[in-house]
Amino acid sequence: MNFRELLLHAKAGDPAAQDRMIRLYDPLLSSMAWHDGIFDEDLYQELRITLLKCIHTFPV
Numbered sequence: 001m002n003f004r005e006l007l008l009h010a011k012a013g014d015p016a017a018q019d020r021m022i023r024l025y026d027p028l029l030s031s032m033a034w035h036d037g038i039f040d041e042d043l044y045q046e047l048r049i050t051l052l053k054c055i056h057t058f059p060v
Contacts, residue, residue, distance in 0.1 A: 010055050021055060022048055 001009070006024075009017035022029075029051065033044035 004060070007055065007058065008060055010052075011058065011060060018052060018055070022051060025051055 006017050006020060010021045029044060029047045030039075032047055033040050035043060
């Protein structure tokens with residue numbers, strides 16, 4: 001499955017596709033969740049939620 005197909009499946013609510021998108025972007029999300037040298041679990045979760053919201057609103 002290419003990225004566009006994965007995005008379309010995730011946008012349609014396919015849990016497996018959404019999970020794959022989260023895993024695809026996990027390194028970026030994890031790197032952005034550090035604050036003052038401490039990994040912030042709440043921030044990490046908010047970043048994941050934001051990613052899913054962006055997927056659902058992304059025009060394809």
